[in-house]
Amino acid sequence: MRIAIIGFGAVGQGLARVLADTGFTVTAVADSRSACINKDGLDLPEVLARKEESGLCGSAGIGIADILSSGAFDILVEVSPTNAETGEPALSTIRSALAMGKHVVTSNKGPIACAYHELKALADINGVMLGYEATVAGAVPIVSGLRHGLAGNTVRSLHGILNGTCNYILTRMRDEGLTYPQALQEARDLGYAEADPTYDVKGIDAAIKLVILANTLLGMDIRLSDVDITGIDSITLEALSLAESEGATIRLIGEILPERNQVRVSPRVIPLDHPLVVDGTLNAISVCCDLAGPVTFIGKGAGPYPTASAILADLNFIRDSYDRGA
């Protein structure tokens, strides 16, 4: 199957590196300022080298519109940066591709959080698939886990560590006695936190992931503004010590209670032997199901290769489904 990659930062480039031996052919790549198209398949090492040298993946004269109008792809992979407010410009790109009868796979949280029900309906009408495993918890196969592995269950509750930056900061505060500003600076130095960490430490990133899980897998229809959000930026070492004296610690927990239509992100005291107490930048999600009981998934929540793992899972699922149908 032929793939167009929209967005060529760390995730897009990581994906291009791992697609080499998979039988998928990349026919188009776009970054924010350029694009390249070859209906017979691009020379990916050459595209990666050009990006490395010039900052552009292709020619500045062409862009996403040219890739769409070429039609030279079966699956559009949208991996540009997230805009959580409007989902744009990714949302429009994804809409166009689905309307053309092309499958879409994305790691972009914006369009899925803002417009999943509309996009899913558009995909269904056009007989194509919409994969978004990479939007939540990186390599952790939570979307496939809930959709396939636990199909037939009713999820009573979901609790998760969905932001690796916050979990890293809280882990370091507990393990090394760093203050919040010290741990945040360390996370910045290691590249785990952005220069402006608001999005992570205020709990907004975790909340967007909860919106995606709630709307796409738990039968809900909520917006980011429906989530009750408290961040980690006022957690003190004293609060952590108090938790520790009770055999517990503090972590930023996302929670969905579908039956109460309740979704929130907040620092919570949890026992040290709880499966959600994971170290460093790991993510973890526990669901409580009517038949299966409690099921926990733990893994890397971010990074080019973990994200590529989730994208590849969606790509393989689309290929396998159509192989079976054909």
Place this chain on the structure above:
Amino acid sequence: MRIAIIGFGAVGQGLARVLADTGFTVTAVADSRSACINKDGLDLPEVLARKEESGLCGSAGIGIADILSSGAFDILVEVSPTNAETGEPALSTIRSALAMGKHVVTSNKGPIACAYHELKALADINGVMLGYEATVAGAVPIVSGLRHGLAGNTVRSLHGILNGTCNYILTRMRDEGLTYPQALQEARDLGYAEADPTYDVKGIDAAIKLVILANTLLGMDIRLSDVDITGIDSITLEALSLAESEGATIRLIGEILPERNQVRVSPRVIPLDHPLVVDGTLNAISVCCDLAGPVTFIGKGAGPYPTASAILADLNFIRDSYDRGA
């Protein structure tokens, strides 16, 4: 879709109870001494009540052969007890169903451990699917996780707690200072261990599950006799205390190293904060993948409803695949 249930013990009865509102129609049920068939769908509450009262699900005059020859089902669900040596009689039943072009879903470890490659080839030739999520780790969606959620990854290693009885015994020895015989007796009293616990405590049950994972998902072709097995029956409180003094404990760990073609089950010392240190009868599996990194799955390894959860996942996957293909 129409379902025939072969085997009507705790798992078969649990499944019959949860299938009520799922859109699947049960047209046949067999236990070891009787069967019932209704091409328009059985009255499941009636069948369950008859089994409860008489020990038989149907008429003693008919059996599995009659169900097969009726052809009145789309999916055969084989949930009879495991025979690990030959896989029989389930293996023959599954072979017949696949050869008839019927899908098969099973919780029976025997046929999958003994003959997966043969059965998968037979399913492929006949254009049908073979689901076996329920054979390993109960409700934990490890088969779907490796096949779909982590598709495209190479698994470097797999480590797991795959026998809830052993994990319960070791948990109780650690937490309460019970000796091995005391903890085993408690597990028997609670129904977690059989009167003859050999199969569990000698590590054989865990080894069979490793054979299934190795052969069906990790590209290997091994037999039970290829697994290096040590059980938990000679673990002492002194050994546990020694581990504890190092911040660790002892658990029965199954291990697969695909690149070394190495599969073993043995008691291992692991740090108390390791994700595989789960309590009581829980199961846990960690895989180390080239792209995703380490991914851990934790959940209930046994019980009628956790097993029904895994069977339902396979049933839904078959239905969804054919809906997409149609």
